[in-house]
Amino acid sequence: xxxxxxxxxxxxxxxxxxxxxxxxxxxxxxxxxxxxxxxxxxxxxxxxxxxxxxxxxxxxxxxxxxxxxxxxxxxxxxxxxxxxxxxxxxxxxxxxxxxxxxxxxxxxxxxxxxxxxxxxxxxxxxxxxxxxxxxxxxxxxxxxxxxxxxxxxxxxxxxxxxxxxxxxxxxxxxxxxxxxxxxxxxxxxxxxxxxxxxxxxxxxxxxxxxxxxxxxxxxxxxxxxxxxxxxxxxxxxxxxxxxxxxxxxxxxxxxxxxxxx
Amino acid sequence: xxxxxxxxxxxxxxxxxxxxxxxxxxxxxxxxxxxxxxxxxxxxxxxxxxxxxxxxxxxxxxxxxxxxxxxxxxxxxxxxxxxxxxxxxxxxxxxxxxxxxxxxxxxxxxxxxxxxxxxxxxxxxxxxxxxxxxxxxxxxxxxxxxxxxxxxxxxxxxxxxxxxxxxxxxxxxxxxxxxxxxxxxxxxxxxxxxxxxxxxxxxxxxxxxxxxxxxxxxxxxxxxxxxxxxxxxxxxxxxxxxxxxxxxxxxxxxxxxxxxxxxxxxxxxxxxxxxxxxxxxxxxxxxxxxxxxxxxxxxxxxxxxxxxxxxxxxxxxxxxxxxxxxxxxxxxxxxxxxxxxxxxxxxxxxxxxxxxxxxxxxxxxxxxxxxxxxxxxxxxxxx
Numbered sequence: 001x002x003x004x005x006x007x008x009x010x011x012x013x014x015x016x017x018x019x020x021x022x023x024x025x026x027x028x029x030x031x032x033x034x035x036x037x038x039x040x041x042x043x044x045x046x047x048x049x050x051x052x053x054x055x056x057x058x059x060x061x062x063x064x065x066x067x068x069x070x071x072x073x074x075x076x077x078x079x080x081x082x083x084x085x086x087x088x089x090x091x092x093x094x095x096x097x098x099x100x101x102x103x104x105x106x107x108x109x110x111x112x113x114x115x116x117x118x119x120x121x122x123x124x125x126x127x128x129x130x131x132x133x134x135x136x137x138x139x140x141x142x143x144x145x146x147x148x149x150x151x152x153x154x155x156x157x158x159x160x161x162x163x164x165x166x167x168x169x170x171x172x173x174x175x176x177x178x179x180x181x182x183x184x185x186x187x188x189x190x191x192x193x194x195x196x197x198x199x200x201x202x203x204x205x206x207x208x209x210x211x212x213x214x215x216x217x218x219x220x221x222x223x224x225x226x227x228x229x230x231x232x233x234x235x236x237x238x239x240x241x242x243x244x245x246x247x248x249x250x251x252x253x254x255x256x257x258x259x260x261x
Numbered sequence: 262x263x264x265x266x267x268x269x270x271x272x273x274x275x276x277x278x279x280x281x282x283x284x285x286x287x288x289x290x291x292x293x294x295x296x297x298x299x300x301x302x303x304x305x306x307x308x309x310x311x312x313x314x315x316x317x318x319x320x321x322x323x324x325x326x327x328x329x330x331x332x333x334x335x336x337x338x339x340x341x342x343x344x345x346x347x348x349x350x351x352x353x354x355x356x357x358x359x360x361x362x363x364x365x366x367x368x369x370x371x372x373x374x375x376x377x378x379x380x381x382x383x384x385x386x387x388x389x390x391x392x393x394x395x396x397x398x399x400x401x402x403x404x405x406x407x408x409x410x411x412x413x414x415x416x417x418x419x420x421x422x423x424x425x426x427x428x429x430x431x432x433x434x435x436x437x438x439x440x441x442x443x444x445x446x447x448x449x450x451x452x453x454x455x456x457x458x459x460x461x462x463x464x465x466x467x468x469x470x471x472x473x474x475x476x477x478x479x480x481x482x483x484x485x486x487x488x489x490x491x492x493x494x495x496x497x498x499x500x501x502x503x504x505x506x507x508x509x510x511x512x513x514x515x516x517x518x519x520x521x522x523x524x525x526x527x528x529x530x531x532x533x534x535x536x537x538x539x540x541x542x543x544x545x546x547x548x549x550x551x552x553x554x555x556x557x558x559x560x561x562x563x564x565x566x567x568x569x570x571x572x573x574x575x576x577x578x579x580x581x582x583x584x585x586x587x588x589x590x591x592x593x594x595x596x597x598x599x600x601x602x603x604x605x606x607x608x609x610x611x612x613x614x615x616x617x618x619x620x621x622x623x624x625x626x627x628x629x630x631x632x633x634x635x636x637x638x639x640x641x642x643x644x
Contacts, residue, residue: 031264033276070269074276187281190311190324193273241529 001056001150003045004112005080006103006133007038009064009071010123017123024225025093026123032067034074036180037118043185044178045116046079048150057081059110063091063102066203076196077188083199084110088206090213098220100132105209107137114155117177119144127177134175142170143177266560267333274330278312278337290342290466294611297465301424304348308379316353316361321373328501329563332508336559339512340519343615344466346512350505351420352376356383356429359498360446363486368446372427381448384425385502386416386472387495393418394628396431396495397439401474403432409480410434410445412452415473418622422470423455429498430474435489444491445483452477463614502623503576504562510583510619511556514590517612518552521545521590521597524609528598535597544593552590555583574636581629584619591616 011017012031020027042060049056060072060080066087076083086106094102107115115137117130127143134141146165147158159166160179170176206213214220238253240246254260264272285303293300307313315331317323324330331353339346357376360369375381392399401414412432416422427448435441447453456471486494522545525536535541562575591612595602602609620626635642 070272073273077273187284187310188277189309190274190277190315190326191319192311193277194270194319194324194326 001048001052001114002110002112003048003056003058004061004084004107004110004115005038005041005045005058005075006061006107006115006117006129007042007071007075008035008062008118008121008123009033009068010035010121013122019228021228023093024228028123032071034071034078035118035121035123037120037122038075039078039118039185040180040182041116041118041178042075042078042080043183044148045114046186047183048114048148049079051150059084059112061103061106062086063094063099063106065089065092069201072201073193073196074188076199077193078185079188079192081199082202084202084204086204086206086209088204088216090206090217093218093221094216095221095223096126096128096132097222098216100129100136101220102206102209102211102216103129103133104136105211106204107133109209111173113172115139115173115175117175119177119179130175130177137175139173139175140170141175142168145176145178146182148176148178148182263556263560267329270326271330271333274312274315274326275333275337277310278334281307281310281312282337282341286338286345287341291608291611293342293344294465295605299348299423299466299468300342300345304345304382305379307345307349308377308382311377313349313352313379313382314357314377317357317373317377318361321369321377323373323377327563327567328504329560329567332505332559332563335505336508336512336515336556339509340516342466343509343513343618344464346509347464347467347506347618348382348421350502350509351385352383352425354502354505355385355498356425356427358501359385359429359444359485359494362497363444363494364446365482367482368485372446376427381426382421382424383427383429384419384421384472385498386419386422386428386430388416388418390415390417394625397442397492398437399431399433399442401430401432403434403443403445403479406478409478409483412445412474412477412479415456415471417471418459419470419472420622421468422472423458423468425449428453428472429485429494430472430479431491431495432474434491439492441489442491442495443488444485444494445479446485447477447479447483450477462617463611464618499623500573500576501566503580503629504559504566504572506619506623507555507559507562507576507579507583510580510587510616511552511559513612513616513619514548514552514555514583514587517587517590517594517609517616518545518548520607520609520612521548521594524594524598524601541597544596548586548590548593551582551586555579555586558582574633577624577629577632580619580624581626581633584616584626587612587616587619 009032018027045058058080060075060083063086072083120127144160145157146160149156154171314323315326319325335346335350403410403412434443454473456473459469525541528535558579562579565572594609598609601607
């Protein structure tokens with residue numbers, strides 16, 4: 001079984017997000033790291049590999065600047081067997097349309113039985129990359145998977161929706177995104193972290209995957225950010241200092257608004 | 262601050278221990294402290310993910326990293342739980358380290374793989390009821406017996422003493438004084454018993470026990486280093502151990518600083534956050550600056566050790582400075598929180614209780630000053 005886990009490098013989530021007023025893009029020049037939602041995707045792939053026939057492998061796939069090598073190592077330490085890294089200066093400024101095109105081109109080079117995404121990116125909070133890539137690869141797609149089981153050449157999945165759960169069966173090859181409730185990712189061991197650097201790393205250019213500069217980056221994107229503004233502040237918010245009466249005040253607040261009786 | 266000074270591998274270690282500590286230790290540290298609970302399961306899990314084998318060479322199942330990496334582990338753990346941090350500091354700095362430097366290939370092959378994974382947890386048994394700073398006066402005896410040695414005596418203040426599986430233990434094999442002491446390594450067995458846990462001001466999540474040696478049999482190949490030259494093993498080990506205790510002190514200080522900063526930003530008085538008062542700002546600023554200095558001293562001492570250079574002086578200086586910063590930082594945290602700082606329902610008082618030990622164990626601050634002064638003043642300092 002061949003599994004691809006698509007991962008993303010994001011700005012350190014403990015640092016404040018900043019947007020460059022000139023480019024209107026998220027500033028990514030600080031500390032970057034592995035998107036935390038992708039750890040659940042890798043963990044689920046590792047569990048599938050553990051239950052699969054010998055020879056199953058997990059490729060970590062990403063579109064990111066060449067400087068993302070530490071993020072690649074983190075993903076491999078988490079359980080990936082090898083990495084496929086599309087790193088090309090021409091990718092800068094890619095939106096979802098362009099990035100999904102690039103990812104699909106990388107993924108199309110191999111015959112993966114299953115392509116797994118985390119539920120979202122913690123930088124732009126985008127949930128749709130799995131669907132976009134599935135569309136380009138003409139594969140079935142299930143998002144927000146909260147539980148899964150491999151059943152021969154298909155996957156039985158429980159999908160988290162607003163009203164509860166859907167139980168679906170999807171034939172392989174397929175694309176899924178997993179919710180962050182699907183598992184508790186294990187801590188990578190220190191030997192695994194050290195060993196990650198020795199795993200196969202494949203670094204590709206746009207030409208390697210058959211794309212031209214105009215297919216990605218700003219030219220290949222379909223969205224343009226015209227302006228950005230902060231949401232209006234909430235004028236009616238109340239901040240309580242707990243002097244021992246906070247619970248009573250909150251209850252009174254909720255009763256007054258008929259939230260509780 | 263230190264990111265520019267660390268290698269990728271060191272940053273990887275720091276990331277791992279930070280993630281683990283925030284997920285598995287921080288949520289429980291206050292209740293463990295309250296209940297005097299030694300989280301042995303968590304310490305063993307540190308072994309499972311390789312954090313007890315940081316300095317164990319890869320051929321023995323460890324990660325083969327440097328002492329700086331160990332200091333990063335200890336510092337980060339201490340930020341959340343000083344007791345867990347000292348368990349690791351002693352296991353690696355005082356049990357693994359002397360085996361690496363003085364152990365025979367047989368001893369290394371026998372113990373290091375299990376120490377690396379936490380299958381064996383280590384301790385260091387030097388101090389006795391009447392021999393603390395005056396290590397040359399220990400009275401525990403080792404006499405030759407059939408197949409090895411037989412050890413008798415009492416050790417005290419043994420960190421990890423209540424649960425450790427492997428002991429680096431010192432006993433007298435010759436005459437009185439510094440030259441009659443030998444070092445041994447042996448697994449817990451008949452004749453080695455953990456005595457009472459010592460009630461302490463702080464560090465409630467650490468086991469600090471008496472060890473009673475009553476005919477404890479150590480095989481011939483349990484001797485570490487040369488017979489009657491065990492004090493060299495002891496002191497050389499402590500030269501490195503002090504660096505990890507300095508790292509622990511920095512971790513406690515950082516926790517205290519973070520508590521003070523967070524509270525000063527959130528607490529309102531006289532119409533706004535108390536952070537706008539210089540009386541609150543200046544102590545915090547001073548601690549932040551002193552902590553940077555102490556941490557750089559730790560990294561410097563560790564770098565010297567990693568480079569195979571003399572590090573006794575740098576370690577003593579780092580411990581002297583860092584331990585005082587920890588005590589003062591905890592004091593600032595308590596003072597910043599005011600009455601809440603004195604409350605056991607807030608974390609500042611735990612830092613206050615935990616910080617003091619860093620000025621006491623692995624050489625009191627007076628001993629550190631002695632080491633530094635003798636180095637500077639030579640024979641004139643010995644009177």
